[in-house]
Amino acid sequence: MPHANGPVPVGDFVTGAIASITRLIRDQDLKPGDRLPAEAALSEQLQVSRTVIREALRSLAALRLVDLGAGKRPTVAQLDDASVALMIEHGVSTEQIDIQQIYDVRRTIEARTAALAALRRTEAEALLVLGHAQAMERAFGDPVEIMEHDLAFHIAIARASRNPVFALIIGAFQGVTRQTWPIGWKSRTNDDERRAMNALHVELAQAILAGDPQIAAALMNRHFDQSIKALLTAGLV
Amino acid sequence: MPHANGPVPVGDFVTGAIASITRLIRDQDLKPGDRLPAEAALSEQLQVSRTVIREALRSLAALRLVDLGAGKRPTVAQLDDASVALMIEHGVSTEQIDIQQIYDVRRTIEARTAALAALRRTEAEALLVLGHAQAMERAFGDPVEIMEHDLAFHIAIARASRNPVFALIIGAFQGVTRQTWPIGWKSRTNDDERRAMNALHVELAQAILAGDPQIAAALMNRHFDQSIKALLTAGLV
DNA sequence: TTACCAAACCTGTAATACAGCTTTTGCCAA
DNA sequence: TTGGCAAAAGCTGTATTACAGGTTTGGTAA
Incomplete structure (x- = not known):
């Protein structure tokens, strides 16, 4: 039961989560190598399931905005072609x-x-x-x-x-x-x-x-x- | 228990699924608008869970290689900036x-x-x-x-x-x-x-x-x- | 033939479980 | 006190099940 109150952002939850995470990187001024909150923490902060958070992080990893790794917290990534x-x-x-x-x-x-x-x-x-x-x-x-x-x-x-x-x-x-x-x-x-x-x-x-x-x-x-x-x-x- | 036999592709399952799906688009010569197999079908073909397929499709959607939509099969997407x-x-x-x-x-x-x-x-x-x-x-x-x-x-x-x-x-x-x-x-x-x-x-x-x-x-x-x-x-x- | 409706199909999201990897903690020894 | 090491805690990767709600398909009735 995500987003119990407040308007749901445009599109689906994953799109919203992607936007939230990129905003988080920007607002907190994170640089390549810096660690993001764990999936569980993001899940709670954004009030969506871990499923949604994972799909959002995968999307960002595909764009090389973040790096993912087993056991490791997500980190901000370097530009890559x-x-x-x-x-x-x-x-x-x-x-x-x-x-x-x-x-x-x-x-x-x-x-x-x-x-x-x-x-x-x-x-x-x-x-x-x-x-x-x-x-x-x-x-x-x-x-x-x-x-x-x-x-x-x-x-x-x-x-x-x-x-x-x-x-x-x-x-x-x-x-x-x-x-x-x-x-x-x-x-x-x-x-x-x-x-x-x-x-x-x-x-x-x-x-x-x-x-x-x-x-x-x-x-x-x-x-x-x-x-x-x-x-x-x-x-x- | 995916990939019961045979060598697991480099990296994780999602990376392999992304590669398989892009290869599928290329080998079958799909053009923008063409429909891909449903998630369940891909899951069976590639012998991984639907979770993995979904994360792979989300990655491809982030890169705008495919379009996703509720109820709709994934489709090949047009270039987008x-x-x-x-x-x-x-x-x-x-x-x-x-x-x-x-x-x-x-x-x-x-x-x-x-x-x-x-x-x-x-x-x-x-x-x-x-x-x-x-x-x-x-x-x-x-x-x-x-x-x-x-x-x-x-x-x-x-x-x-x-x-x-x-x-x-x-x-x-x-x-x-x-x-x-x-x-x-x-x-x-x-x-x-x-x-x-x-x-x-x-x-x-x-x-x-x-x-x-x-x-x-x-x-x-x-x-x-x-x-x-x-x-x-x-x-x- | 066309319009419409129901059934089948499909995706979006959530919740739970567990294996295996990484980081932190805390203890022990030098 | 410091260095190292091992146990514990934390975290991600994958699988599975469940269900709401959207889309497509095929058939029926007008």
Whole structure:
């Protein structure tokens, strides 16, 4: 017999509980790692059954607002791209988003992350980016390894941009990219084209190391021009 | 006594159920609106209790991969920015993201949506954008109404870009923007500045109507330059 | 054929039970 | 006094049962 008095919040109890718990995090100014009340306590505070509280906490865990663990109280969680990735992959699989649209978003954002990385990167970050670019060249015979270094290269640039929102978005696209990358690779039919792509990555890394945002952004745009062209040549997906 | 035999999937049962249900959507090629099996059926198929199935479905509902409703079977859902918005707001409230970073993302993306909108907008979309810009001018004495038309203006441009990922991201920022917009408005201390801002919106709308992507993007960049400067003047947040 | 109604189906919420994991408490030994 | 350890308390994960109330389906009557 929950909410004995007072107006029931819009929607069902779980929706209300989600709102209450997020408000609790905000109002008490909780930070990642901080512990929330136990399920039983929340159940009593909000006057709903533990069932409702659990479904609300699971919802928040799916969005990565909280972390759950057996025996442990719920804790406030850190931003994480996994849940955005799930949404994006769902959008693609249900044909609400197509691959070309994702590449357009990536191009738009990554031209910016490349420029920001050139301005803000630490020495270590620049060398990490360069390391992945060089690893791509070294792994020439092994497409899967090239792809993994390529993905790591782009993530490293996004991190070096010092804007977690960019890193979140680019990270969320990795799952989809992993599925389409081989298509672009195969459509580059001769080794020269493939070596050129790897070389472009090294150049970009060097522009970031040199701290030149204009050149970095221009090279990133060039990279995406070529990638999108390669995907279109292959009939996209 | 679930999973009587066979290896238990990584993590807990709920995590496994989430994976199974998303795989089911993908493998059966379900589209938005299509119905999933009932909770009882899923419970039997996956050999876990209805409790687990419900928590998994709630998780997917939180991510907006499925829609739930009393008496109704779960259905595959359409992309929606509300869940991304929750994540972003959480990131801001836990100080993992700051407002300036969000404005940088917006500027990056919206310069692109403005250009794309100029290229792809329908007549109706262009007039909708222009309508909101003009409504901002007409509502001059009422900041809240100006803000709402401003938000609608940017969303309308994102939609007209014909890339749902851009619209998703911009939509997700609206909640946060609604909280910070008044700060920028107040920091524009004289009416001339404020009228100039409104006029810039009208100009931008006209560039989109005229189909000029270069000018549209340039005006959007100018708009964000001014907005970010206004927020910085106000000490940001 | 269409409108309507009842039955079947399904979800939302609650309550209880217990296994197993984590944190705290409190004691004992050095 | 301090350090370590073990017992106890606390908490979550899962299962089960029950029922109210919403939705869908199928058939009947007009």
